[in-house]
Amino acid sequence: MDKVIERIGEALDIQIEEDVTALIECVKKDTGFSDGKPVAAFTIYKCLLHWKCLEAERTSVFDQLIHIIISAIEDGDNNNQMAYWLSNASTLLFLIQESLKRPPPRSWRNGRIAMGPSSDLAETEDAHEIVQLKYPALLFKKRLIANVEKMYGVICENMKKELGSLLVSSIQAPPTSEGVLISERSHGKDSQSNHWQGIVDCLKTLLNTLKENFVPQKIVQKIFARIFSYINVKMFNSLVLRRECCSFRNGEYVKAGLAELELWCSHANKEYAGSAWDELQHVRQCTRFLTLHQKDRIPYQDITDNLCPILSLQQLYRICTLYWDDNGNTPHVSTDVISIIRILMTEESSNASSNSFLLEDSFSMPFSVDDLSTSLQVKDFENVKPAAQLSKHPAFQFLCN
CATH class of the missing domain: 1.10.357 (Tetracycline Repressor; domain 2)
Incomplete structure (x- = not known):
């Protein structure tokens, strides 16, 4: 029996690895926007919830996602690409942060609704099901914040280069x-x-x-x-x-x-x-x-x-x-x-x-995760569609729920 359980576990691990690879390959490309929200961020978040990665003691998915963002930052001269990933990274950060405050909507959690003799009881129990991040997810959140700060810093540096000669002449x-x-x-x-x-x-x-x-x-x-x-x-x-x-x-x-x-x-x-x-x-x-x-x-x-x-x-x-x-x-x-x-x-x-009459170019305006709550609300994602490429995949049918 132990061997059977072990084999089942190994098979599940292999399947998850394949699914993670499919997700990574999908979000490497520009998946666009749905209802004014970045599709990649929403798709990633739904996958993390479904696979319970945010509560996992060990997972490689976060390292692979961060690698995509870092690769985009390396092409720092491309403001359009930088803005695309700034949008996705900040939105994903917002969704993760909100999951610490309140449970994600039912349709995002797939099967995590509490069972009970009545729908009222299910609602009550479900309301307490707030995601508890484990160390890998907490580290991922910290790295997301750092990369969001870096990306909007890179955009500002690009503008400094563009404006430099114009300011001298003006x-x-x-x-x-x-x-x-x-x-x-x-x-x-x-x-x-x-x-x-x-x-x-x-x-x-x-x-x-x-x-x-x-x-x-x-x-x-x-x-x-x-x-x-x-x-x-x-x-x-x-x-x-x-x-x-x-x-x-x-x-x-x-x-x-x-x-x-x-x-x-x-x-x-x-x-x-x-x-x-x-x-x-x-x-x-x-x-x-x-x-x-x-x-x-x-x-x-x-x-x-x-x-x-x-x-x-x-x-x-x-x-x-x-x-x-x-x-x-x-x-x-x-x-x-x-x-x-x-x-x-x-x-x-x-x-x-x-002692000096000159101004210093400190260029420092710290980024706060809470700043995002003034621009985004969880309810704004109700009509957002996940990546179409994955929605057709049998292993990702939960994205359509």
């Missing part, structure tokens, strides 16, 4: 510019100002890619927040490092370009742009100062409370002393204001962190 007004960037560009008169349109085009292309791959909105918001944070750092540092950029006319030029970014945020809507516009506060306040008329009449308190509240003393001092009037009628701030700032800077000199 920070300084052409010699003939009179602060009428938008009207000139619309008539094709200012080739340099087209760099601003290039920035907007990059943002549009990325947003379309993320939307086409149904990347959860919360992750999309974080991506653009990180990109705009990078834009803020690069542009602000350029303004306060290069005297030729720290002028009235150049301030108007940059301000007009920033208006195009604001317009893009408006078109993208809050659901995708999120807090991206707020990430530009340093460069926005800097250009607000540069384009201010009668700077000599504004008191220190107005500058710090209303005009540039987010800028540090070192940054204010740098802008005030670096600014030059290329307009002929926009004078510097008063010597009294400069004196006040200098005195306050001296008082704060013991604070090492306040």
Whole structure:
């Protein structure tokens, strides 16, 4: 009897290995989307539930799934593929996380409904059947989080490369510019100002890619927040490092370009742009100062409370002393204001962190699994269809339940 049981167990192990191989071969390919959700993630999750892999003490399926994702990351220049797997990995992570909070819907569990003398009793008992992850599944979840973070980090790095040269060209007004960037560009008169349109085009292309791959909105918001944070750092540092950029006319030029970014945020809507516009506060306040008329009449308190509240003393001092009037009628701030700032800077000199007027490109916005719950709900998967290729396979009939 023991040998019979052992042989049955071996046969089941072989069958499961074959089924796992079939699943891996299927999800290696682009299985697309169903009802706005990634098919691969949903199919993988249903298989993990059916095979009880999430509760298994030992299984190789997680390593094989992670290998697929890592292989996709290695082709990091392909934003479309990166977005596809970011969508799938984050969705799968969400589904696993939700299974820790509440039992998956009946139709996803296949035969795990509690038996009882009445349907009411079955419902009651079944409601307590929350998945308990074992070590392999917990490790898989941890690795999923790391890869989701890595993928949206790679997408942001790709955008940094695309935007780098455009930002360099967009920070300084052409010699003939009179602060009428938008009207000139619309008539094709200012080739340099087209760099601003290039920035907007990059943002549009990325947003379309993320939307086409149904990347959860919360992750999309974080991506653009990180990109705009990078834009803020690069542009602000350029303004306060290069005297030729720290002028009235150049301030108007940059301000007009920033208006195009604001317009893009408006078109993208809050659901995708999120807090991206707020990430530009340093460069926005800097250009607000540069384009201010009668700077000599504004008191220190107005500058710090209303005009540039987010800028540090070192940054204010740098802008005030670096600014030059290329307009002929926009004078510097008063010597009294400069004196006040200098005195306050001296008082704060013991604070090492306040010694630099430059912004640091930390580019750090941690990812939280709980962020996904604001973009996804379990009920949103009720009409999602699993991979058609597997649904026709006899061993995967549970996918159709």
